Amino acid sequence: MTEARPFPLNAWYAAAWSHEIKHELAARTICNKDMVLYRRSDGQVTALEDACWHRLLPLSMGHLKGDEVVCGYHGLVFNAAGRCTYMPAQKTINPSACVRAYPVAERHRLVWVWPGDPALADPSKIPDFHWNDGTEWVGEGGTFYSLKCDYRLVIDNLMDLTHETYVHAGSIGDEAITSAPFDVTHTDRTATVTRWMTNIEPPPFWAKQLDRPGEHVDRWQIIYFQAPSTVVGDVGVAVTGTGAPQGDRSQGVNGAFLAAITPETDRSCHYFWNFVRTFRTDDEQLTKDINKAHVNEGKGVYDQDHVVLEAQQVAIDKNPRLPFYNLNIDAGALWARKLIDTMLEAEGGHPVHIPSEAAE
Amino acid sequence: MSKQVEWRKGVLRSVRDLTPDIRLFEIEPEGEFVAPTPGSHINVGVQIGERADVRSYSVVGPCTDGLYRIAVKRLPESRGGSLYMWSLVPGAQLSISTPGNHFDLSLGRPEYLLLAGGIGITPIYTMALALAHAGAKFRVLYACRSRQDMALADAMREHVGERLQMFLDEEGARVDHDSEIARLAPGGELYVCGPIGMLEAAKRAWQRSGRPVDQLRFETFGNSGRFATEAFKVKIPRLGMEVEVPPNKTMLETLETAGVAMISDCRRGECGLCALYIIETNGTVDHRDVFFSDEEKAENRKLCTCVSRVAGGDITIDTADRAA
Known part of the structure; x- marks a missing residue:
């Protein structure tokens, strides 16, 4: 594992929503590794290398027979451990015939895979994503599969929300975001950006959720990054003067944006997103409306991000020698990248920066 | 699936005898160190007389210090790879591969x-x-x-x-x-x-x-059989040929050297591609492969030429050649 790459391999990455993986073959590319996923009859999920040992045809083009995968070319059969259990026209099985089986775990309504050294795959290292469990916090999200940008561009996007003012004007954007100070703190695996905007007029989305016409609010955005690639944004507003900055959010509404961003290739990613809330949790129409506010045939807020992120990657690819310059607002993103680089160095990889190198 | 291995230079740093006939070699690779997984081997370029050849040796221990360790048993009766290895002294320049693995250890089993x-x-x-x-x-x-x-x-x-x-x-x-x-x-x-x-x-x-x-x-290693390794003659009536397989070469290598067109892949008795039909033998076929089942070995219709040998006699075989 010495090649230059932008993502650590020794990490858990979301590969699918739990409901997407059934007793059938599903192909995913995670960190440049082609995998085939399926749910076994005991309910557990298997992830195998998606290339037959024999002639490399993707196993995802074959079919399941019981809990084993039958290659769609010459009928070699591989079990859930990736071992060949049948070869045509011979009495024995070549003992080296295996495909790689990747460690898999299901948690927080997502299927997570570990593309790196299986000996290090400890399920306790799965990012804390409990907001997505569908219990205390409620919401239904989705996935941008094969989003055409380096996964770190999505992290940059979420770690600094001043972009809301310009990309999402008219919904959650507000001039106040660009003028409010913020704090950035970190541990060895997490970075947190905290921004409070006190005594402001709520932006349209939040004014509607709070439903307290005429009141000024205190608005918060507390963005929590867990290396290498999950982001949880604790966001909301409360009536000004009711103590939200001190910890009493009872006169407010609280949501959280959730992002599990999985590198697909060096220049594409799968973006598992959700927006969950603790208010009006049994209002199914609101759940649908919020989902639609994010992704709606190009008109949702995440559709707006999607356009920006892919255009940004195109520009980077066209100008490979141009550096990124950093602003004060990028502190959260820079901490996130530093933690990713630390993980990469720990596994002997060389961080690849986008663009190629920072300005000297 | 085992990854493609890459060749590079290496230097023999030290040797140590573990037993009277098993020697440990510590080899430092040039360039970046690719860490081996349990069950891995590295390939080493060896010189058998005039001939360059390749041997695979299992990696010993986790090798977290950037040195590959292999252990080689001295087998005077065998094909010569071990004698070459035993002739090396620290400082020797070697050609080695990055680790490959045909014998992966799967974690998470109950025992x-x-x-x-x-x-x-x-x-x-x-x-x-x-x-x-x-x-x-x-x-x-x-x-x-x-x-x-x-x-x-x-x-x-x-x-x-x-x-x-x-x-x-x-x-x-x-x-x-x-x-x-x-x-x-x-x-x-x-x-x-x-x-x-x-x-x-x-x-x-x-x-x-x-x-x-x-x-x-x-994991197979084709050197060992039920019988001692000895020379034997191979007759190929179809080609009007007769060759002798010396103790230090395989039947496959001997046939290839003699100009018999052969196909092969694993060359360790797993894939079955180099197998030929047995017409008759007055010795005992020492099937050293894992490709044929016990029943097939007992039938003696074919043998894997990359590893199997004949003990106490000669063998007559047929090849796939239909031009002669």
């Missing part, structure tokens, strides 16, 4: 039984250390001729303690495969590396136990 015979200890030792490190439940059964042949036993005991059990021929100790397999937890796996007799006994016992075939893992 493991590791079975090693003789020099077959090399991958088993590395696996035992990895399982101990992972906190897995396992036992190691290590069979050797005599106490002085026990390579790596003391080093392994330091890591695995009483989970290592020795079986010495000189003391009359034998591994009882059936009862050892019966003790293994359901879903547990057996990993075997040793001479073909041990491997076949383990395979038969595994089959008798009714356990899933894929939970028996083994």
Whole structure:
């Protein structure tokens, strides 16, 4: 594992929503590794290398027979451990015939895979994503599969929300975001950006959720990054003067944006997103409306991000020698990248920066 | 799937004798170090007389310090790779590959039984250390001729303690495969590396136990057979040829050198591509492959020329050549 790459391999990455993986073959590319996923009859999920040992045809083009995968070319059969259990026209099985089986775990309504050294795959290292469990916090999200940008561009996007003012004007954007100070703190695996905007007029989305016409609010955005690639944004507003900055959010509404961003290739990613809330949790129409506010045939807020992120990657690819310059607002993103680089160095990889190198 | 290996230069840093005929080699690769996984081997370029050849040796231990360790048993009767290795002194320049793995250790099983015979200890030792490190439940059964042949036993005991059990021929100790397999937890796996007799006994016992075939893992090494390695003649009436296979070459190599068109892939008795039909033999075919089943070996219709040999006589074979 010495090649230059932008993502650590020794990490858990979301590969699918739990409901997407059934007793059938599903192909995913995670960190440049082609995998085939399926749910076994005991309910557990298997992830195998998606290339037959024999002639490399993707196993995802074959079919399941019981809990084993039958290659769609010459009928070699591989079990859930990736071992060949049948070869045509011979009495024995070549003992080296295996495909790689990747460690898999299901948690927080997502299927997570570990593309790196299986000996290090400890399920306790799965990012804390409990907001997505569908219990205390409620919401239904989705996935941008094969989003055409380096996964770190999505992290940059979420770690600094001043972009809301310009990309999402008219919904959650507000001039106040660009003028409010913020704090950035970190541990060895997490970075947190905290921004409070006190005594402001709520932006349209939040004014509607709070439903307290005429009141000024205190608005918060507390963005929590867990290396290498999950982001949880604790966001909301409360009536000004009711103590939200001190910890009493009872006169407010609280949501959280959730992002599990999985590198697909060096220049594409799968973006598992959700927006969950603790208010009006049994209002199914609101759940649908919020989902639609994010992704709606190009008109949702995440559709707006999607356009920006892919255009940004195109520009980077066209100008490979141009550096990124950093602003004060990028502190959260820079901490996130530093933690990713630390993980990469720990596994002997060389961080690849986008663009190629920072300005000297 | 095993990754494609890359060749690079290496320097022999030190040698140390583990037993009178097993020597440990520490090799420092040039360029970046690719860490081996348990069960890995590296390929080493060897010189057999005038001829350049390649041998694969299991990596010994986790090699976290950037040096590859391999152990080579001196086999004067064999094809010459071991004698070449034993001629090397520290500082020697080598051509080596990055690690490949045909004998992967899968983690997360309820229990493991590791079975090693003789020099077959090399991958088993590395696996035992990895399982101990992972906190897995396992036992190691290590069979050797005599106490002085026990390579790596003391080093392994330091890591695995009483989970290592020795079986010495000189003391009359034998591994009882059936009862050892019966003790293994359901879903547990057996990993075997040793001479073909041990491997076949383990395979038969595994089959008798009714356990899933894929939970028996083994690595072949084509040097060992049921009979001593000796020269034998090969007659090929179709081509009007007769060649002699010397002790230090395989039948496949001999046929290739003689200009017989052959196909092959693994060259260690697994894939079956180099197999030819046996017309007759006045000796005993020493089937050293794992491609043919016991029944097929008993039928003696074909043999894998990359590893199998003839003892006590000669053999007449047919090739696929239809131009002659």
